[in-house]
Amino acid sequence: xxxxPQFDPxxxxxxxxxxxxYGLMYLVAFAQFFFLGRQRIVTRPGxxxxxxxxxxxxxxxxxxxxxxxxxxxxxxxxxxxYFSNPLEMIAVWKGGMxxxxxxxxxxxxxALWARKHGKAWLGVTDFIAxxxxxxxxxxxxxxxxxxxxxxxxxxxALPWAMIFPQAGDALPRHPSQIYHLGLEGLAxxxxxxxxxxxxxxxxxxxxxxxxxxxxxxxITEYFREPDAGIFGLSYTVSMGQWLSLPMIVAGVWLIFxxxxxxxx
Numbered sequence: 001x002x003x004x005p006q007f008d009p010x011x012x013x014x015x016x017x018x019x020x021x022y023g024l025m026y027l028v029a030f031a032q033f034f035f036l037g038r039q040r041i042v043t044r045p046g047x048x049x050x051x052x053x054x055x056x057x058x059x060x061x062x063x064x065x066x067x068x069x070x071x072x073x074x075x076x077x078x079x080x081x082y083f084s085n086p087l088e089m090i091a092v093w094k095g096g097m098x099x100x101x102x103x104x105x106x107x108x109x110x111a112l113w114a115r116k117h118g119k120a121w122l123g124v125t126d127f128i129a130x131x132x133x134x135x136x137x138x139x140x141x142x143x144x145x146x147x148x149x150x151x152x153x154x155x156x157a158l159p160w161a162m163i164f165p166q167a168g169d170a171l172p173r174h175p176s177q178i179y180h181l182g183l184e185g186l187a188x189x190x191x192x193x194x195x196x197x198x199x200x201x202x203x204x205x206x207x208x209x210x211x212x213x214x215x216x217x218x219i220t221e222y223f224r225e226p227d228a229g230i231f232g233l234s235y236t237v238s239m240g241q242w243l244s245l246p247m248i249v250a251g252v253w254l255i256f257x258x259x260x261x262x263x264x
Contacts, residue, residue, distance in 0.1 A: 004162055004166075004175075006165065009022065009146055022145070025138040025142030029136075029139060030061075033135055034058055036134070038051060057110075064106035064108060066097075068109075072100055073096045073097055077098060106128075110125060122206060123202060125205075126200070126202065130189070130195075133189035140178070140181035150162075150173050150225055180224075191208070192205065201259055201262040211248050211252050218240075218244045218248070226240075227239050
């Protein structure tokens with residue numbers, strides 16, 4: 001049985017400015033997005049993308065992630081807390097970002113960007129889908145460093161069961177942040193990167209992301225201490241699982257529709 005290392009959430013300080021690990025993970029996520037996006041553009045010169053477009057796309061994406069992620073956390077997971085403490089709504093450096101909210105924010109941002117540049121929306125989402133998972137992995141690493149979003153109680157005999165003092169008890173728990181990192185981050189990245197290495201019908205890569213993320217998230221939620229959410233605490237089907245179900249359905253439908261459209 002392990003004890004969470006209790007990292008200092010502040011990575012370093014620049015005078016009065018404290019730079020937190022959680023914020024650095026977001027910078028890592030955005031940096032890898034740009035690097036991988038540049039690789040896709042350079043290796044596929046006929047795809048109709050430019051580095052300048054990638055710069056602008058990243059700007060829109062950052063806004064979508066931050067605004068959507070924060071609003072999702074406030075409205076879907078902790079509305080009572082944030083409406084009782086309104087100043088905490090802007091304290092994003094403390095953590096508290098909903099993936100599903102950020103996902104919707106990015107979809108809206110990509111729709112605006114696609115309209116601005118005259119590109120097909122599904123073409124844009126197909127381009128960015130393989131660039132997202134490693135950023136998700138960085139976010140989960142930030143969760144682990146902060147000692148937040150710990151897992152459910154685990155068998156003490158589990159070699160990697162971990163005590164999270166932040167949980168307020170001495171129960172051995174699943175380090176569910178690492179499970180999320182491995183499945184939704186590394187495994188999903190490998191799948192999408194390989195799948196998108198060949199030309200696919202419009203919408204297929206986006207569908208693979210939706211179905212893959214939704215499925216992996218549904219699995220990992222079984223090991224994570226459930227969030228209360230707007231429906232209350234549920235140990236049967238958590239808020240994260242409820243929100244992942246439509247992603248799975250939409251992803252499977254999108255893949256089916258993409259290949260059916262190509263074959264007709």
